[in-house]
Amino acid sequence: MSDPFFSTDLLGEFDRLQRQMASLFPGFPASLRAMRSETFPPLNIGSTDDSVEIVAFAPGLDPSAIDVSIDKGLLTISGERKPPESRSGDDTRVYASERFMGAFRRVVELPQHADPDKVNARYVNGCLTISVGRSEASKPRAITVQ
Structure with a gap:
């Protein structure tokens, strides 16, 4: 006995579901490979009672090649990831390359309570x-009631 709600073509059902999800969220990447290169480096942003914490995941970079600046409440992270040097006589043909190469720039708006001097x-x-x-x-503090 067959189920009237599901066809026997499971892969076809997954394809249909992916198309429906893509129509609900236009512009959202369908996979990591579809992400735009401007999203490098990926960031985590959080805060503590004393600071705003930003973590940029940028493996393989020379720290001296990364520029970090703050101007008018905007934190800018920029730099360039260069492709690895090819070995002499290397005749490797690349079929897929998922590692971002080239110049990058990320800008984060800092909250008003951030101190650019710290x-x-x-x-x-x-x-x-x-x-x-x-x-x-802006730091939390206890108030003594008299």
């Missing part, structure tokens, strides 16, 4: 961690 950036194991301190007036 910035620390470090690059360890392919992760650029930027910590932007909060201004003293």
Whole structure:
């Protein structure tokens, strides 16, 4: 006995579902391969009581080739990832290349309570961690009731 709601072509059903999802979310990449190159490096952004924390995942970069700046409340991370040097006599044909190569630039709007004078950036194991301190007036504090 067959189920009237599902066909026996499971792959066809998955294809139909993917088309429906794509129509619901236009412009959303269908896979990692479909992501635009402008999304390099991917970022995690969070905060603590004392700072705003930004982590950029950028393996394989020379830390001296990464520029970090703050201007008018905007944090900018820029640089360039160069392709690896080809070996002499290397006749490898590339069929797919998923690693981003070229110039990149990411801009993050900082909250008003961020203090651009309290910035620390470090690059360890392919992760650029930027910590932007909060201004003293915006930090949580206890008030004594008299």
